Amino acid sequence: MDTLEAIFARRSIRDFTPEPVTSEALQTIIQAAIAAPSGSNAQKRIFIVVQNTRRIAALRSLAPGMIGLPAAVIVICLDLRTSPEEAQAASDPTLQISIGAALQNLLLAAHATGLGACPVASFHTQGLAIFLGLPEGIIPCLLVVLGKPRFIPTAPAKKPLTEVFFQERYEVSDGK
Amino acid sequence: MESKHIKNQEEDLFNLITYMITSARGLYDEPPDYGSFRLLDATGRLLEIMSHSGELSPFLARLKQEIDAEREGSMDEARQRQNLERWVIELAQELRRRVETEQATGDRNR
Numbered sequence: 023m024d025t026l027e028a029i030f031a032r033r034s035i036r037d038f039t040p041e042p043v044t045s046e047a048l049q050t051i052i053q054a055a056i057a058a059p060s061g062s063n064a065q066k067r068i069f070i071v072v073q074n075t076r077r078i079a080a081l082r083s084l085a086p087g088m089i090g091l092p093a094a095v096i097v098i099c100l101d102l103r104t105s106p107e108e109a110q111a112a113s114d115p116t117l118q119i120s121i122g123a124a125l126q127n128l129l130l131a132a133h134a135t136g137l138g139a140c141p142v143a144s145f146h147t148q149g150l151a152i153f154l155g156l157p158e159g160i161i162p163c164l165l166v167v168l169g170k171p172r173f174i175p176t177a178p179a180k181k182p183l184t185e186v187f188f189q190e191r192y193e194v195s196d197g198k
Numbered sequence: 199m200e201s202k203h204i205k206n207q208e209e210d211l212f213n214l215i216t217y218m219i220t221s222a223r224g225l226y227d228e229p230p231d232y233g234s235f236r237l238l239d240a241t242g243r244l245l246e247i248m249s250h251s252g253e254l255s256p257f258l259a260r261l262k263q264e265i266d267a268e269r270e271g272s273m274d275e276a277r278q279r280q281n282l283e284r285w286v287i288e289l290a291q292e293l294r295r296r297v298e299t300e301q302a303t304g305d306r307n308r
Binding site for chain 1: 209210212213214215216217220221223224228232236239269270271272
């Protein structure tokens with residue numbers, strides 16, 4: 023699939039068929055996430071995949087942002103075990119950006135393999151860490167729900183180029 | 199078979215309780231209009247559990263279908279507000295019908 027085609031055709035999918043996600047597709051998607059850039063190539067990211075339906079139902083209760091029942095959930099975590107000051111490291115913007123880069127690769131790879139996905143940010147961090155058995159220093163940052171789309175929603179409105187794109191300097195149409 | 203069903207339902211309800219408490223905590227940090235959506239989502243989850251344990255009445259089955267569509271669509275406050283307004287009116291009408299039917303049956307049985 024062409025990269026630009028994938029970028030423009032991808033949608034946030036929240037409603038899935040019960041069809042399971044194959045391990046080949048999962049490996050491709052996680053490899054794509056690993057391939058994303060990270061500051062100093064630190065790669066302080068860990069991906070936990072949950073596919074057991076009972077565990078997904080329980081996970082959904084700790085993540086109010088999870089609306090439907092996906093076939094799989096990927097929990098993207100920051101691994102700060104080797105960082106000297108864990109609390110300080112968690113607020114390092116380059117780490118958050120590296121999570122965002124991995125997320126976008128993951129979403130595009132899911133789309134390219136015929137799956138749908140959507141990031142979920144509403145969850146209880148500590149509750150999730152307890153449920154997943156995360157050791158101290160591994161922080162869940164985002165969940166991604168994944169599965170075969172039940173339907174493809176229409177594209178939401180995006181801002182036009184004229185509103186957000188400037189060349190050389192910021193200038194609005196009335197000359198200010 | 200029956201005890202397995204009760205166990206499954208208890209697990210489903212346990213998940214719902216966890217969801218509601220997690221949502222209540224999360225809402226301190228989330229946009230105010232999420233509160234309305236979380237309650238709507240909780241209603242959808244409850245209807246889901248009820249549908250596992252037996253057939254929903256035609257009224258609740260339709261409500262579940264409509265709430266599921268609202269939950270799964272993109273967030274649109276105006277549409278959600280309009281739907282909630284309509285559902286409250288329909289629920290009030292259904293509530294009245296149920297109470298009056300029950301009363302009429304009770305009166306006949308006296």
